[in-house]
Amino acid sequence: MRPLHIALAVLVAALWGVNFVVIEVGLDHFPPLLFSALRFLVAALPAVFFVGRPKVAWKWIVGVGLALGVAKFGLLFIGMDRGMGAGLSSLVLQVQAVFTALFAALVLGERPGKVKLSGMAIALSGIGVAAVDEGASGPVLAFVLVIAAAACWGVSNVLTRRAAPPDSLNFMVWVSTVPVLPLLGLSLLFEGWDRDRDALAALDWSGAGIIVYVAWVVTIFGFGAWGFLLSRYQASSVAPFTLLVPVFGISSAALLLGEAVSPLRWCAAALLVGGVALTSLAGVRRARAAAPETPEPAPMAGQPDYVGNVP
Numbered sequence: 497m498r499p500l501h502i503a504l505a506v507l508v509a510a511l512w513g514v515n516f517v518v519i520e521v522g523l524d525h526f527p528p529l530l531f532s533a534l535r536f537l538v539a540a541l542p543a544v545f546f547v548g549r550p551k552v553a554w555k556w557i558v559g560v561g562l563a564l565g566v567a568k569f570g571l572l573f574i575g576m577d578r579g580m581g582a583g584l585s586s587l588v589l590q591v592q593a594v595f596t597a598l599f600a601a602l603v604l605g606e607r608p609g610k611v612k613l614s615g616m617a618i619a620l621s622g623i624g625v626a627a628v629d630e631g632a633s634g635p636v637l638a639f640v641l642v643i644a645a646a647a648c649w650g651v652s653n654v655l656t657r658r659a660a661p662p663d664s665l666n667f668m669v670w671v672s673t674v675p676v677l678p679l680l681g682l683s684l685l686f687e688g689w690d691r692d693r694d695a696l697a698a699l700d701w702s703g704a705g706i707i708v709y710v711a712w713v714v715t716i717f718g719f720g721a722w723g724f725l726l727s728r729y730q731a732s733s734v735a736p737f738t739l740l741v742p743v744f745g746i747s748s749a750a751l752l753l754g755e756a757v758s759p760l761r762w763c764a765a766a767l768l769v770g771g772v773a774l775t776s777l778a779g780v781r782r783a784r785a786a787a788p789e790t791p792e793p794a795p796m797a798g799q800p801d802y803v804g805n806v807p
Contacts, residue, residue, distance in 0.1 A: 497733055501725060501729070504721055504725065506737060506740065507721075508718050508737070509744060511713060511714060511717070512718060512744070513743065513746075513747075513748060515710060515714045516576075516582035516585050516586040516745045516748075517749055517752050517753060518709050518710060519576060519582065520582040520749075521706060522707070522710065523576060525695065525698070525703040528573035528574045528577040528687075529570055529679050529680075529682050529686065529687055530683040530687060530696075532569045532570055532675070533675065533683060534711075535710045535715075536569075536675045536711075537676045538708065538711035539711040539712070539716060540670075540673045543672075543716060544670065544672075547665060547666040547669045547670070548663075548666060550666065550670045551662050551667065557659075557671055557673075557674060559652075559655045560659065560671050561673070563648050563649075563651045563652035563655060564649065564652035564675075565679070566675045566678045566679055567651075569645070571641050571644050571648060572642060572645040575639070575644075576638070576642070578635055578638040579635040580635070581634070581749060581753075582745060582749040582753060583742075583745050583748075583750060583755050584634075584746075586742045586746060587626065587761075587765050587769075588639070588646065589642060590646075590769065590772045591619055591620070591623050591646045592653070593619070593775045594616045594619050594650075594771070594772070594775055595647045595649065595650025596650040597612060597775055598650065600654055600657070603654055604654065604657070604658075611774055615772065615773065616771065617771070619768050619771025619772050622765070622766070622769075623643070625767060626761065626768070628760065629760040664723040665716075665719045665720050665723050672715070739772065
């Protein structure tokens, strides 16, 4: 990769990692389900008027929109609202690569090889270590909610693989239209009209900036930049940069939010990142060996198939 493109890949990983800190700050402004709904609303509008018509069947857009937008992000935001730290969330969410491999084996018949199975086992051991650490110092329910969010992300990855969108940015913008109304409905049902109204009435420049960051910087710019890189390089060249996301997430949470990182958590991080690397990159190498003459769109390490990690 050219140095400028390497810098772009690192920048995108940094933006995605820091996004977990931005989400945590945003939860001080908005209830979690309303926050998620606003994120997708601003990501979809006005971009949907500029990306052209959907390039895949609506069943895939709706399926991914519900699994990724409603289930994954709803659970993630609720988990973080209930006490799951930004740094740990950025790390634990990477176990979605393991769920993706499991669901792909069950639904798509993709049999994992020995390297991938070893990576899955290592990653799950990292989750176990993180659970022990969180059980000693944090809310276990919030931890479980983020694990559930990772599982829903795995479902959306398999759906995306079946959809095989030719234009990742177009796909993500249209997917972003799906969760808005369901999330708003769930917010009214569980968070209440009064809480939502008060949050919107108190909207200030800080809150607006947070929404713009998670919607435009993370989603629109992140997807555009990642798609640009994937259009020019093999996924096996681009994929390793996604492993920087939890590194930036943990370090930015420690620097900006003062989150403590225990030795046990560093151990969990090493196991989880190493396991995810084996799980995801083994699949990329296998696909590349099967079709070395074409850039394969295999799922990136710790990312959805269609473009990259969008927390």
